Amino acid sequence: MRVRAFYLDLAHWATEEPARWGPWVVRCPISDDEIRKAKERKHRKARMDQRTRERLPVLPVLVSTANRRRLAAFELLRTAQATEPGTVIPGTQGSLRRAVTSKAAGHLTWAEETATGRRRNLSFEEEEAFWAFAAVEVLRLTGIRNEELLELTHHSVTQYRLPATGEIVPLLQIAPSKTDTERLLLVSPELADVLSAIVRRLRGPAGAIPLAPFYDVREKVWNPPMPLLFQRQIGTEHRAFTPTFLRTLLIGAIAATGLTDSAGAPLTISPHDFRRIFVTDAIMNGLPPHIAQVICGHKNIDTTMGYKAVYPAETIEAHRAFIARRRSTRPSEEYRTPTEEEWDAFLAHFEKRKVSIGTCGRAFSTPCVHEHACVRCALLRPDPDQRARIEEIRDNLIARIAEAEREGWLGEVEGLRVSLAGAEDKLAQIMRSTARSSVDLPAPKFREEP
DSSP states (O other), rough: OHHHHHHHHHHHHHOOOHHHHHOOOOOOOOHHHHHHHHHHHHHHHHHHHHHHHHHHHHHHHHHHHHHHHHHHHHHHHHHHHHTTTSSSTTSTSSEEEEEOOOOGGGTTTEEEEEEHHHHHEHHHHHHHHHHHHHHHHHHHHHHHHHHHHHBGGGGGGEEEEOOOOOEEEEEEEOOSSSSSOOOOEEEEHHHHHHHHHHHHHHHOOOOOOOEEEEEEEEEEEEEEEEEESSSSEEEHHHEOHHHHHHHHHHHHHHHHHHBBTTTBBBEEEEEEHHHHHHHHHHHTOOOOHHHHHHHHHOOOOOHHHHHOOSSSSHHHHHHHHHHHHHHSSGGGOOOOOOEEEEHHHHHHHHTTTTTTTEEOOOOOOOOTTTOOOOOOTTTEEOOOHHHHHHHHHHHHHHHHHHHHHHOOOHHHHHHHHHHHHHHHHHHHHHHHHHSSOOOOOOOOOOOOOO
16 A cells, blocks of 8 residues: 555646656556455455354344342442441351451452452442443443444433424434534433433432543544443543443443354454444344434445344345336236235234234245244233243253253353343343333423523
8 A cells, every 4th residue: 555655646747747746657566456456345244243152143142141130239338337347247148248348449349269368349249230231231232433432412312202293202413423424323221221310329419410522533532421321430530431341341231141153262242343233133134224324324324234244145135126127127016916815914914913922013025034943033012921031941951951951052151141131131020011111201401601
């Protein structure tokens, strides 16, 4: 690239000063084909696709593990705070003792391991587990970029009233980042639960979220203090999350799962992996690529199609070109009425949606991506009346995992763990549906200027 740039610079300078640079101008020996690096780009795309294919099936395991880790850390901290200093913390089988601390420790809760004497900051462990859970949930449910996550504020949560029905729809406003354009994302019930938990955690005694300044590493500027959703208190200061701290949270979350990659090494995950997983999963489940492009904020649909790791690019492009040609050559009035057989097949699809543990939400004329392993499928809406059946499936999977580990059938352990995570997720959905409280996300109040 440097050699080619030198030759092209000589040609450009010669047009401005022919007498000085003209004698040195010759044809560049570096051709266009040598700098396009098409082969390298294809290899990089293959590596990214393989990375996404490895992480997409185990995403439910990561989500469930992060949630269990958060709940366990919260319960341990609450129990330790109710324990007298110097005594063993209940529920730890005598392995942890509440540490005796001075007033300088402030509100932090420390514990000591009875076997080794190592001190543990239970307050920090609970904080790290919660924010790791929050980061995983927001990234996987929105597909936003790393910098967009760190710039989310309380002002980003807004609402829109549908003109037809008057229904209020919560929206998440994404501030301009890489493409300098803002966009609005629909807030799902799961995302609303996570955002409300973050807001409840950050609110101070007055009910307002503290203001924290943050440094934009892309623009190289300090932004004014804002009610950031991803901030933490260090001493008496409220500081915004940094990209390094966010990566540290994800490293801890994926390490707690014990998952490994195809080479047997511990699995790693980055914030941008969630973005690729989001696009891949959305297109797999029938979301049109141009809608995924708008949600992700891509200027070019080729960028969105490059994120998915399922179908060859030629197949998608040929299908889109076929649809465009069909729409241009066939007027709308020439579209025929479906035959009786086609209409019966359409109705039969909805009759077959009922399965033993719930209802399948798969769209008409789409294949089952999980090969009818319904307990793994995110499209299955579990029936609360079938809770006992799902618990039986979960218990059976636990027994099968124990048998496979005992017999050394390691090839089945990973798949059984994915099914177990799916069964636990279905049980969690049933519990949330039966005891879900309304989520109140009021519009934030702006502080009046003095």
